Amino acid sequence: MTPVAIGLIGIGALFVLMILRTPVAFAMLITGFFGLWMIDDLRTAGGVILTESYGAISNYSLIVVPMFILLGNISSAAGFSRGLYDAANAWVGRFRGGLASASVLGCAAFSAVSGSSVATAVTIGKVALPEMRRLNYADGLSTGAIAAGGTLGFLIPPSTGFVIYAILTEESIGRLFMAGILPGLLLTALFIATVAIMTWRDPSAGPRGEDLPLRERFAVLMRAIPLIAVIVISIGGIYVGAFTPVEASGIGAALVILLAAVKRALSFDVLRAAVLDTVKTSAMLYTIVIGANVLNPFLAITHIPATLGTALDVLGLGAYGTLALIILSYVVLGMFLDGLSMLVVTIPIVFPVITALGFDPIWFGVVAVIVIEMGMITPPVGLNVFVVKGVASDVPMSTIFRGVLPFLFAMLVCLILIIIFPGIALIIPNTMFG
Numbered sequence: 001m002t003p004v005a006i007g008l009i010g011i012g013a014l015f016v017l018m019i020l021r022t023p024v025a026f027a028m029l030i031t032g033f034f035g036l037w038m039i040d041d042l043r044t045a046g047g048v049i050l051t052e053s054y055g056a057i058s059n060y061s062l063i064v065v066p067m068f069i070l071l072g073n074i075s076s077a078a079g080f081s082r083g084l085y086d087a088a089n090a091w092v093g094r095f096r097g098g099l100a101s102a103s104v105l106g107c108a109a110f111s112a113v114s115g116s117s118v119a120t121a122v123t124i125g126k127v128a129l130p131e132m133r134r135l136n137y138a139d140g141l142s143t144g145a146i147a148a149g150g151t152l153g154f155l156i157p158p159s160t161g162f163v164i165y166a167i168l169t170e171e172s173i174g175r176l177f178m179a180g181i182l183p184g185l186l187l188t189a190l191f192i193a194t195v196a197i198m199t200w201r202d203p204s205a206g207p208r209g210e211d212l213p214l215r216e217r218f219a220v221l222m223r224a225i226p227l228i229a230v231i232v233i234s235i236g237g238i239y240v241g242a243f244t245p246v247e248a249s250g251i252g253a254a255l256v257i258l259l260a261a262v263k264r265a266l267s268f269d270v271l272r273a274a275v276l277d278t279v280k281t282s283a284m285l286y287t288i289v290i291g292a293n294v295l296n297p298f299l300a301i302t303h304i305p306a307t308l309g310t311a312l313d314v315l316g317l318g319a320y321g322t323l324a325l326i327i328l329s330y331v332v333l334g335m336f337l338d339g340l341s342m343l344v345v346t347i348p349i350v351f352p353v354i355t356a357l358g359f360d361p362i363w364f365g366v367v368a369v370i371v372i373e374m375g376m377i378t379p380p381v382g383l384n385v386f387v388v389k390g391v392a393s394d395v396p397m398s399t400i401f402r403g404v405l406p407f408l409f410a411m412l413v414c415l416i417l418i419i420i421f422p423g424i425a426l427i428i429p430n431t432m433f434g
Helices: 003-019 026-039 042-057 060-079 079-094 098-114 117-134 139-154 158-168 171-181 179-200 214-240 244-261 268-302 304-315 318-334 338-355 362-377 383-391 397-420 424-431
Strands: none
Touching: 003 026, 003 268, 003 304, 026 042, 026 179, 026 268, 026 338, 026 424, 042 244, 042 268, 060 098, 060 158, 060 214, 060 244, 060 268, 060 338, 079 098, 079 117, 098 117, 098 139, 098 179, 098 214, 098 268, 117 383, 139 179, 139 362, 139 383, 139 397, 158 171, 158 268, 158 338, 158 362, 158 383, 171 179, 171 214, 171 244, 171 362, 171 424, 179 362, 179 397, 179 424, 268 304, 268 338, 268 397, 304 318, 304 338, 318 338, 318 362, 318 397, 362 397, 362 424, 383 397, 397 424
8 A cells, every 4th residue: 555545544544533532643653653653663663653642742832822912811811801802892882882892802802912813703793792682782782893803813913823834834933923913803804894795784783882981982992901002012023033932922921910800800710710721721732732742754655645736736726726725625614623633633644735835824823823713603504503502601603603604604704814014914024034
């Protein structure tokens, strides 16, 4: 049996394992281990698991994962996320659909401290959905805005998706973080525009909120300033070269803990719960990285990426035609796999093809993350939709999926703009490192 045939069988087995609900990390470990054993021998397979496991765990860059997760957990537990939403609501709530727009802005702001799509949707959803219910917002608009806004956690730095992408492709975490800023702001603006269009077509879907006096609006904004300052220091410090992403994550976490202590919102039980959740989430992500590092050598020696590149070249689609086919494949996979699973499984296969076509790897990282975000709100998996369903248990799933549909179109517009104008993703990292 040829290595390519073994590789195809391995990829098929990987998907079968995930369909059978095997955790993605262990599905990759099993596939990579037995695949290497079949092609080489047991000693090689065992050696790869040992060396790659140690290499993944000892990777200094991965420290950003637990630090930024801790930052987000402390921010949520201390109530800082409520301050972000209140500040957004104070300024845009008086407009038609203002609470939905404030939810999107709150998600964007909280994304800058959490790096997680699910955490963003849950945190802002618990705060915003009761308020939108109180003002009789349409269920589709309110849940759709939260589910879509939560996806910003995977794009706006510090994005867990960018960290994993950087580890898999050996690209700069700092450059990827910077590349996500403008696309994240663009997508936020498109989501708010979507809310405006939806409420223009149906004013009853999103009534106006309270029009606060200017003085009160500034007072509410000032309460959110401490966390906004942490965001500016962490992300801004990376941009100006004051510290590395790893140092930024540690400084950000330390500052948020200090703020929570000053606010007296950090009891021992709160800190313990935040740390335990951080350890659990980080362990899951570390295990995924280990699994990916075992799977990658197997895929490399099967020559699957090279064979795929040759097959795509034979089709004669050209660079952008091939890119469109890859994106379409991501969209289809996003209907069945969660974001991180799709990222770690596909990047080792498609990344060599992308670089061979001459596309910028940092730019493709942004494109891949946006397409993966789309999978977070598409049926039947739609992880963010299920998360929002957990917060709004009485809203039918069909209503939530209909609610996110306009936001999916907004994401498609964002993706097209970034493909046509790559500078949207590259101008900040090129300015920073150019």
